[in-house]
Amino acid sequence: MAMVRFARRCAGMVAVATCAITAPLQAQEAAPSSPPQAGRDIEVTGQRRPEAEAPRYAKCEALARDGHFAAVQIALSQMGMGTVPLLAPTRMPRNPDWNAAPLSPPGSPVPELGETRFGQARADLDPALVSIEPDDAAADPFGNSINSRDQAIALCQAAYQPGGADPNLRGNWPFSADWQDFGGRPASFVPGFNPARMVRNDRTLPTAFWLFDQHRYEESLDWFRRASRRLSSNSGGVEAALFIGKLNLLAPGAWANREDGIKWLKKAATSRFNPQQDLPVFDPEQPERNTAVGEAAVILGNVYRHGIGGVAPDMEEARRWYDRALDVGHLAAAQIMGDMSFEGVGTRRNVRRAVRYYRQAARFGLPSAQYSLAQLLEFGDEGVPQDLEEALGWYREAANAGHPGALFALAIAFDRGEGVPRNLDTALGFYKQAALLGHSGAMTSLGTMFYDGDGLPQDLAAAREWFRHAAERGDADGMANFAVMASKGEGGPTDKVAAWHWLTRATAARHERASMMLSALEAQLSPEERRALSARAVDS
Numbered sequence: 001m002a003m004v005r006f007a008r009r010c011a012g013m014v015a016v017a018t019c020a021i022t023a024p025l026q027a028q029e030a031a032p033s034s035p036p037q038a039g040r041d042i043e044v045t046g047q048r049r050p051e052a053e054a055p056r057y058a059k060c061e062a063l064a065r066d067g068h069f070a071a072v073q074i075a076l077s078q079m080g081m082g083t084v085p086l087l088a089p090t091r092m093p094r095n096p097d098w099n100a101a102p103l104s105p106p107g108s109p110v111p112e113l114g115e116t117r118f119g120q121a122r123a124d125l126d127p128a129l130v131s132i133e134p135d136d137a138a139a140d141p142f143g144n145s146i147n148s149r150d151q152a153i154a155l156c157q158a159a160y161q162p163g164g165a166d167p168n169l170r171g172n173w174p175f176s177a178d179w180q181d182f183g184g185r186p187a188s189f190v191p192g193f194n195p196a197r198m199v200r201n202d203r204t205l206p207t208a209f210w211l212f213d214q215h216r217y218e219e220s221l222d223w224f225r226r227a228s229r230r231l232s233s234n235s236g237g238v239e240a241a242l243f244i245g246k247l248n249l250l251a252p253g254a255w256a257n258r259e260d261g262i263k264w265l266k267k268a269a270t271s272r273f274n275p276q277q278d279l280p281v282f283d284p285e286q287p288e289r290n291t292a293v294g295e296a297a298v299i300l301g302n303v304y305r306h307g308i309g310g311v312a313p314d315m316e317e318a319r320r321w322y323d324r325a326l327d328v329g330h331l332a333a334a335q336i337m338g339d340m341s342f343e344g345v346g347t348r349r350n351v352r353r354a355v356r357y358y359r360q361a362a363r364f365g366l367p368s369a370q371y372s373l374a375q376l377l378e379f380g381d382e383g384v385p386q387d388l389e390e391a392l393g394w395y396r397e398a399a400n401a402g403h404p405g406a407l408f409a410l411a412i413a414f415d416r417g418e419g420v421p422r423n424l425d426t427a428l429g430f431y432k433q434a435a436l437l438g439h440s441g442a443m444t445s446l447g448t449m450f451y452d453g454d455g456l457p458q459d460l461a462a463a464r465e466w467f468r469h470a471a472e473r474g475d476a477d478g479m480a481n482f483a484v485m486a487s488k489g490e491g492g493p494t495d496k497v498a499a500w501h502w503l504t505r506a507t508a509a510r511h512e513r514a515s516m517m518l519s520a521l522e523a524q525l526s527p528e529e530r531r532a533l534s535a536r537a538v539d540s
Helices: 035-046 058-064 067-078 149-160 195-201 204-213 217-230 237-250 258-269 292-306 315-327 332-343 351-362 367-379 388-400 404-416 424-436 440-452 460-472 476-488 496-508 514-524 527-539
Strands: none
Touching: 204 217, 204 237, 217 237, 237 258, 237 292, 258 292, 258 315, 292 315, 292 332, 315 332, 332 351, 332 367, 351 367, 367 388, 367 404, 388 404, 404 424, 404 440, 424 440, 440 460, 440 476, 460 476, 476 496, 476 514, 496 514, 496 527
């Protein structure tokens, strides 16, 4: 059987289906015994337990104790430029196993939840932020003539209450998005109504979240409905509306009403949004963090894009909701909009528009957008000129965040000397980082380097092991290369049955030469090997 040429240097700097990435610059190291586990450890970092939502006014305590923020606020106030808008905190989405059994008996009493809002106690704030005694006198970070942190916090909290306003915080803009809940008037104008006390003493929303986290979904729906009637949007009503929508749309119970779910999600997604006060904090390391308004908009985009919950796919409607998510500060939506523009989903293919979306998120540090932008700039496309220098810059930004594709792109660049001086040691380091992150093409590339002895001592056993890992992850070159080594007994025992298996899979994956090599291998099979293949076919 003819020997396949081991693939490492792909057609372009980034060949999505066939090449890969790297790890530390230890070129003499053999393949680890189980790189898949290493990759898996990294892949699951985004699946953290969702943090409990914190009320927006919890930001007041944090900001009042932040010296840098205080200095900025004071300087701006002295220059007559007003104050820095307060950014709304984000939280991880709660996406449970809808079929999981309840953690407590349905109908059993709800425990005392204490002083919580959205499931998080005020005391749960970062200890570093609350280490200063609250009665310490200090300059007010909000630019007001008061003498203690307690007063600064109270003033900030008052501004966040329904109908609240602070003349030093950009004028008398309303904070309540649901004035109609109070007869069409701001809550602060309703005689005898104390919104701060109502919100502070509310137990409907904490109870709803507790029941939800206990997998008692039908019961939690009832409490979310109570919360939606009791709380204004800014005080938790949007969260309640979001979960009423999610429960009705996604929960498997017969009690769920899909049409009602869409209605409530739209209510949450279209809640009033003030970009000066409601702009969420974006964390590029956790781009899935979102606000209730943004999450509702993203869910609706997914619903109409993929036809979830019995809704007919509607690409134009999907784009509209993704656009809303982006408008309310969910920068990860820019990646989706860029992909849809690039692929022509729901609209004519528009590469220049895709670049605009990618660049918007890339500038804020979203690694996936940086990588997508770099790919377009590396090769160029309709209306987008090639710019290798800028592409390499964005690859570096994404690689610094551990993006496997970007690491692989840099490996290829240093391997070939494209846009940078050729350096096999640096290329090897990037290949290894990508391989340890689970990039199948990088595993194949690393296997090739071990096989050829290019840049490091030849090690056939290590090469075979890396090809096996690449094959198991679906890389067609890895399948073919492992099959060749197994059929010839290189780097390990001869195993033509395994070689036949992987060449068959490589053929199905449309590897260019796998079909020809498979025919050559079948001509070499002994009767025992043919019987083994027949037995395997029967077992499968």
